[in-house]
Amino acid sequence: MNDKFKAEEDLEYNHKIILVSHCILNSNSAIHGRTCNHRLAREIINTALTNNISIIQLPCPEITLLGAKRWAQSFEQYDTTAFAKHCKKIIEPIVDQIVDHSNDNVKLVAAIGIAGSPSCGIYEVSSAPYSGLIPGMTGAEALPEATAIPRQGHFIQILQKQLRLAGIHFKLLELPKKGCNTDKRRQFTTHFKELME
Numbered sequence: 661m662n663d664k665f666k667a668e669e670d671l672e673y674n675h676k677i678i679l680v681s682h683c684i685l686n687s688n689s690a691i692h693g694r695t696c697n698h699r700l701a702r703e704i705i706n707t708a709l710t711n712n713i714s715i716i717q718l719p720c721p722e723i724t725l726l727g728a729k730r731w732a733q734s735f736e737q738y739d740t741t742a743f744a745k746h747c748k749k750i751i752e753p754i755v756d757q758i759v760d761h762s763n764d765n766v767k768l769v770a771a772i773g774i775a776g777s778p779s780c781g782i783y784e785v786s787s788a789p790y791s792g793l794i795p796g797m798t799g800a801e802a803l804p805e806a807t808a809i810p811r812q813g814h815f816i817q818i819l820q821k822q823l824r825l826a827g828i829h830f831k832l833l834e835l836p837k838k839g840c841n842t843d844k845r846r847q848f849t850t851h852f853k854e855l856m857e
Contacts, residue, residue: 674712676856677761679754679771679819680704681780682720684835689723691732697835703849704772704835711856716757718771719750721779721815734788734806735778738814747779747818755822762828770831770855773816781813782834831855 683690684701708715722730722738725746758768773782788806812820816832823830833852836844 674714675766676711676769677714677716677758677766678704678708678769678855679716679718679758679830681772681774681777681835682718682723683774684772685715685717686720688728689720691730697837700835700845700848704852707853707856713769713856714766716754718754718780718815718819721747721750724750732786732806733778735781735785735809735811735813736787736789738778743814744818747815748822751815751819751822754819755826755828758823758828759826762826768823768828768830770833770852771816771819772833772835772852773813775834775837776808777813779813779815781811782816782832783810783812784808784834785811785813787811 684704687698705715721743722733725743762768773780775781776784776786778785785808786806787809820832833848833855836848
């Protein structure tokens with residue numbers, strides 16, 4: 661038998677799971693032209709698989725509600741009862757699955773969100789409070805410019821709340837944006853690898 665395959669067969673079953681935001685594995689779910697940090701996304705996947713850690717892909721609340729052709733929206737625009745209900749509905753099967761794994765001695769070690777996402781941000785989200793159109797202005801000129809504010813995204817808030825209610829506690833990590841500085845990349849990578857040990 662090939663030594664490589666023999667080594668893979670000898671890997672012990674690892675009782676750990678990570679949750680990843682949908683677009684880490686499916687970049688087509690992101691707003692057109694706004695894919696996540698592929699370099700670090702590959703590192704997450706490779707590190708998890710190398711350590712025989714299971715990966716569960718979270719559903720994307722934005723694409724499941726508005727579809728692939730949606731335009732970018734801010735934290736404030738998604739701050740609705742309807743969106744919260746949608747997030748809670750699509751997270752229920754994941755919560756049930758994690759609880760079932762927990763009952764089988766499998767530990768959820770982390771959930772990885774996306775920097776700036778109004779849904780999946782961990783430390784910051786895209787903010788653009790809507791104040792109505794200015795008379796006489798149309799198109800992009802009438803829209804407020806988005807900025808980053810320190811908050812958790814709507815979906816991550818609900819995920820964390822529902823899992824805590826089920827007695828499941830875990831770490832939250834945020835995948836930095838493309839073009840982030842070296843220190844931010846190194847900090848993320850170091851923290852992630854520590855969790856994988």
